[in-house]
Amino acid sequence: xxxxxxxxxxxxxxxxxxxxxxAQQRGGGGGRGGAAATPRLPGPDDPIKQMVDxxxxxxxKATIKGLTQFGDRRQGTERNRKAIDWxxxxxxxxxxxxxxxxxxxxxxxxxxxxGGGGNGGGxxxxxxxGPSGARIRGYRIPEGVNNDPNLQPDxxxxxxxxEPSSPGLREEVYCTKIGTTHPEEMYIVAGHMDGIGWxxxxxxxxxxxxxxxxxARVFSSPDIQTDRSIRFALWNNEETNLNGAxxxxxxxxxxxxxxxxxxxxxxxxxxxxxxxQHDMMLFDHGMPRADxxxxxxxxxxxxxxxxxxxxxxxxxxxxxxxxxxxEANELYATDYPAAVGNKMTNTDSTPFMDVVASISLRxxxxxxxxxxxxxxxxxxxxxVFTTYYDKDFRLGLNAAQTSLAAVxxxxxxxxxx
Ligand SMILES: [Zn+2]
Numbered sequence: 001x002x003x004x005x006x007x008x009x010x011x012x013x014x015x016x017x018x019x020x021x022x023a024q025q026r027g028g029g030g031g032r033g034g035a036a037a038t039p040r041l042p043g044p045d046d047p048i049k050q051m052v053d054x055x056x057x058x059x060x061k062a063t064i065k066g067l068t069q070f071g072d073r074r075q076g077t078e079r080n081r082k083a084i085d086w087x088x089x090x091x092x093x094x095x096x097x098x099x100x101x102x103x104x105x106x107x108x109x110x111x112x113x114x115g116g117g118g119n120g121g122g123x124x125x126x127x128x129x130g131p132s133g134a135r136i137r138g139y140r141i142p143e144g145v146n147n148d149p150n151l152q153p154d155x156x157x158x159x160x161x162x163e164p165s166s167p168g169l170r171e172e173v174y175c176t177k178i179g180t181t182h183p184e185e186m187y188i189v190a191g192h193m194d195g196i197g198w199x200x201x202x203x204x205x206x207x208x209x210x211x212x213x214x215x216a217r218v219f220s221s222p223d224i225q226t227d228r229s230i231r232f233a234l235w236n237n238e239e240t241n242l243n244g245a246x247x248x249x250x251x252x253x254x255x256x257x258x259x260x261x262x263x264x265x266x267x268x269x270x271x272x273x274x275x276x277q278h279d280m281m282l283f284d285h286g287m288p289r290a291d292x293x294x295x296x297x298x299x300x301x302x303x304x305x306x307x308x309x310x311x312x313x314x315x316x317x318x319x320x321x322x323x324x325x326x327e328a329n330e331l332y333a334t335d336y337p338a339a340v341g342n343k344m345t346n347t348d349s350t351p352f353m354d355v356v357a358s359i360s361l362r363x364x365x366x367x368x369x370x371x372x373x374x375x376x377x378x379x380x381x382x383x384v385f386t387t388y389y390d391k392d393f394r395l396g397l398n399a400a401q402t403s404l405a406a407v408x409x410x411x412x413x414x415x416x417x
């Protein structure tokens with residue numbers, strides 16, 4: 001029996017998200033009334049485990065490292081444009097060759113929120129509620145964006161980050177794995193490739209961008225087929241108020257599910273089934289201490305935080321998607337568990353959340369934990385590759401394992417023998 005009782009339970013609960021999945025997975029193995037059966041970890045012949053095993057810590061680290069050659073990749077700069085070109089070349093080299101770009105105009109004079117903001121490293125905020133209205137408990141340190149180049153001690157990196165952002169045309173890249181039986185439907189797997197803070201944006205969001213690229217690499221392997229399509233998207237302008245993801249929704253929402261040209265079997269914008277954002281995947285060292293210092297080590301209890309937004313139109317579908325990811329983590333992530341929260345905020349899945357099931361994956365909850373300063377590198381000059389240890393990178397790898405397994409299940413992925 002390939003699918004144990006636990007997976008059967010998930011597939012039933014997913015039935016309203018993706019009806020055909022039910023029949024497909026139920027066919028995998030009996031187990032009726034097996035709700036109380038002891039779960040078992042997938043064995044070496046489990047095809048999804050075989051796909052997950054193609055993720056690799058050193059490859060994941062190398063992809064993050066590759067992104068850091070473009071410094072903080074701030075939107076509206078040459079280093080940001082070079083990073084997009086590099087990402088596109090990588091996607092093509094993985095076999096995700098149908099890359100496309102969204103183009104949009106960004107003019108900070110007319111846009112809301114000029115980027116950054118925050119409370120600039122000032123006083124401790126006494127408000128017991130963080131971004132999204134999530135309650136903050138315990139010790140906290142100030143959260144804010146560094147805008148001072150002189151705080152970057154690495155002179156080469158400071159120089160690399162020197163060009164300021166200019167208003168104008170922006171681009172962002174995506175590629176798509178086309179489903180074999182339902183090319184007209186897709187899941188969007190995404191991260192944001194721009195950063196701020198005068199570091200290398202290694203964690204925010206090199207870690208999420210690399211995760212999406214690694215999934216594109218694995219799913220683009222010619223021996224993997226999926227029933228449904230998967231789009232791998234690397235948003236720009238997240239740090240200025242999600243402008244890249246907003247542009248995508250504005251330009252493409254109305255194109256969903258349309259065959260173009262008619263009769264071609266081609267769907268330039270498959271119908272959206274779910275949007276999964278990955279942002280800051282590495283650092284879960286716990287709460288700041290009373291004196292404001294942090295543990296240098298990943299805490300053993302580190303987890304992947306999956307969030308949906310309780311005040312969204314698609315809350316029921318988003319919640320269901322979140323639990324599917326948690327169950328995928330239980331079976332397929334090697335080291336760290338996942339937790340589900342209901343206050344997704346400040347992330348590129350927000351523009352999607354009233355249209356389609358939407359979740360975000362992070363190292364910490366955005367409101368209650370990051371909002372209390374649990375990641376002291378956030379938007380700071382210290383967000384550089386060398387800040388992180390293997391246990392940090394491994395949390396990101398576990399998030400990748402979680403997303404890969406969940407998306408493989410949701411899209412009916414199969415390994416061709
Ligand atoms: Zn981010």
